[in-house]
Amino acid sequence: MRLEEEIKKRRTFGIISHPDAGKTTLTEKLLLFGGAIQEAGAVKSNKIKKGATSDFMEIERQRGISVATSVLAFNYEGKKINILDTPGHKDFAEDTFRTLTAVDSVIVVIDVAKGVEEQTEKLVEVCRMRNIPMIVFINKLDREGKDAFDLLDEVEQKLNLRVTPLSFPIGMGYDFKGIYNVWEKNINLFSGDSKKNIEETIAFDDVSNPELEKIIGAKAAEELRENLELVYEVYPDFNRDEYLKGDLQPVFFGSALNNFGVRELLDCFVEIAPTPLPKKSEERLVNPNEKDFSGFVFKIHANMDPKHRDRLAFIKIVSGTFERNTPYLHVRKNKKLKFSSPNAFFAEKKEIVDVSYAGDIVGLHDTGNFKIGDTLTQGEELNFRGIPSFSPEHFRYINNADPMKAKQLDKGISQLMDEGVAQLFTLEMNNRKIIGTVGALQYEVIQYRLEHEYGAKCTYENLPVHKACWVEPEDKNSEEFKEFKRVKQKFLAKDKQGQLVFLADSSFSIQMTQQKYPSVKLHFVSEYK
Secondary structure, eight states: OHHHHHHHHEEEEEEEOSTTSSHHHHHHHHHHHTTSOSSOOOSSOSSOOSOOTTOOSHHHHHHTOOOSOEEEEEEETTEEEEEEEOOOSGGGHHHHHHHTTSOSEEEEEEETTTBSOHHHHHHHHHHHHTTOOEEEEEEOTTSOOOOHHHHHHHHHHHHOOOEEESEEEESOGGGOOEEEETTTTEEEEOOOOTTOSSOOEEEOSOTTOTHHHHHHOHHHHHHHHHHHHHHHHHSOOOOHHHHHHTSOEEEEEOBTTTTBSHHHHHHHHHHHSOOOOOEEBSSOEEOTTOSSOEEEEEEEEEOSSTTSOOEEEEEEEEESEEETTOOEEETTTTEEEOOSOOEEEETTEEEEOSEEETTOEEEEEOSSOOOTTOEEESSOOOOBOOOOOBOOSEEEEEEESOGGGHHHHHHHHHHHHHTTSSEEEEETTTOOEEEEESSTHHHHHHHHHHHHHHOOOEEEEEOOOOEEEEEEESOTTOHHHHHHHHHTGGGEEEOTTOOEEEEESSHHHHHHHHHHOTTEEEESBSOOO
8 A cells, every 4th residue: 555655646757948948947946845955056147156956067067057867856745756857958868868768747948038949849859759748837937038929839839739828927027027827826926036935926716806906007917817818718728637648738937046936837746747657668568556666777877976986877666666675686687686775866965765666766876787778677577668879970089198097998988888978889990999979068078077087088089970870680691791791891880788880971871881781771779679
């Protein structure tokens, strides 16, 4: 019984958006409501000396962007909320795609002035492919921005969503007076005082009540009435089943920086968001309330704590309960492992937990046993899929700049690649190492982390590669495959799993290769079965 109660309390969700839309700030404010932190820090503001809690890597603090997905948990109104704050920067999109395999629902943050941006479109597409329930939060209402109805249209058209506003702004920018909460039928007035953690709300069931003029002024009152009439006519009523199926997306308006409209979002979220959902494995569908534990690794992070060289594997628990010091089966290696200090995350603090339930995220100390996508179970052989490696866009040779530190460099590269920061390819001919990344910014992050966490220095050399193609021959002993290997030997490499990869220098050469060697299949994603 205990398990079912615990599962009902859990809400695990990700926050996604284009960089700078205010994702990390929103995360901070949600933690504030959960009482997890006393004072929220903004990522960029110099006035607040405290950096954002969820950005713990030095390079994030310097640049004011989030580069790693962080896991944060807090309790609110009897529910346990797990947030996965994802990097918005497109160079780190792969980390975000992987994180989306571990969430049950998503909050999409949109900047009122910029509207829907390209990175948001890509991420929402991934959520739509997986039918993940989404809530949209339109942020920065205290700045001049687009008209509320125009924004709602844009969200519908560009993101291909069907929306229903559950709160509506009264004025915008300089005239911003507050928000009418359609969900709870009350008005929240905006004082513009960011020191106030929580704004007062005024219950207001009947908008036609003449009291409204006294509170927000005649012009604003008239506008609000007209707007709400439109909202009720044009948009569908909220229906929870449709939201859970991914067919309807509620929209909230607010300003995360001023902590305005965030409580409305959170209160509604806690009520409507899904509890942990079943997940498909290759063998069968796994339900959260099964008593046997199962879970998968969706992220690995080395050196969470620079004082201790440690690696943490983040596990999303899919079913049952995970207990400390209990042996579990590592399916890929077919061996039992037990963990004496599994971590739960509470903002910047890690706590050792004895028991975690389906829906939770645990961090396990890892000495190199795990790869992204690995499954742990109570004994059943399950494989959760859906964590692919995509072909990188950028390729460079990595060279050792300090011959005395070759060992540190190898160890550093190996651990960072396990984390999924980038992909490592080793040329068959001469064993030179090539690093492939989704975005150029990752090279800086790798160089920085190698130096500061492993004491190793590296330099890069450009390499004209267009795409990495995973090679799958129909018959490994065929003459055609041998010929392919002989002709292309300069361009063949192995990835970290030892799979053969063809590094093509142009899309033309991929076409030619496919024509010339039809029995040798080329894949752009490593997850081919």
